[in-house]
Amino acid sequence: MGINLKNSYTQYGLIARILHWTSVAMLLTIIVVASQFTDKATNADKLTLISLHASIGILLLILMLARLTWRNLNPNPIHSYSIKTWQKLVAISLHRSIYLIIMTQCFLGILMLLSSGETLYFFDILELPPLLEKAHPIHQTLLGFHYLISVMIYPLFAVHITAAIYHQIFGLIEEHS
Numbered sequence: 457m458g459i460n461l462k463n464s465y466t467q468y469g470l471i472a473r474i475l476h477w478t479s480v481a482m483l484l485t486i487i488v489v490a491s492q493f494t495d496k497a498t499n500a501d502k503l504t505l506i507s508l509h510a511s512i513g514i515l516l517l518i519l520m521l522a523r524l525t526w527r528n529l530n531p532n533p534i535h536s537y538s539i540k541t542w543q544k545l546v547a548i549s550l551h552r553s554i555y556l557i558i559m560t561q562c563f564l565g566i567l568m569l570l571s572s573g574e575t576l577y578f579f580d581i582l583e584l585p586p587l588l589e590k591a592h593p594i595h596q597t598l599l600g601f602h603y604l605i606s607v608m609i610y611p612l613f614a615v616h617i618t619a620a621i622y623h624q625i626f627g628l629i630e631e632h633s
Contacts, residue, residue, distance in 0.1 A: 462530055463531050465535070469530065472527070475522060482519065486512050486516065490509055490606070492505050493506070510565060510566070511577070513561075513565045514566065523555075534547055534548065547619065554609075557608060561602065568602050570584065571588045572586060574586055574590070
């Protein structure tokens with residue numbers, strides 16, 4: 457039997473897996489780009505990095521909305537896993553939290569840039585003018601929340617990755633053909 461495009465009741469389909477790993481790659485890219493926002497970078501370099509970070513963030517938001525739509529149109533295989541009910545509830549809650557935090561982070565990032573007084577360039581293809589004048593007080597508030605959520609994401613990822621590895625090693629997630 458070949459790989460199914462859609463999810464079944466026992467496993468994720470190819471489309472869900474591609475959406476998942478594409479979002480992982482985008483998140484890692486966003487994190488690496490953000491790590492380059494240093495005081496040592498020139499202003500022009502920093503603006504280029506911020507533009508790249510924002511552009512990928514916008515794409516990530518679109519991808520996460522596509523994932524959410526796909527997830528709602530397909531069965532969730534987690535219900536077939538041979539794990540305890542409380543573990544399923546924790547896994548479902550963790551997935552929902554990750555979706556919520558990533559999409560909130562993307563929205564905050566967009567709002568933060570639009571409130572910066574600077575023009576936002578989406579991969580130099582689309583130009584989004586600022587909504588507020590430079591140094592508007594809301595910009596600093598959004599910046600603070602954007603940073604806070606970036607710190608909150610890491611423990612969720614750590615729990616998600618640890619649980620996935622643990623369940624693969626100990627066979628608690630059964631592969632069904």
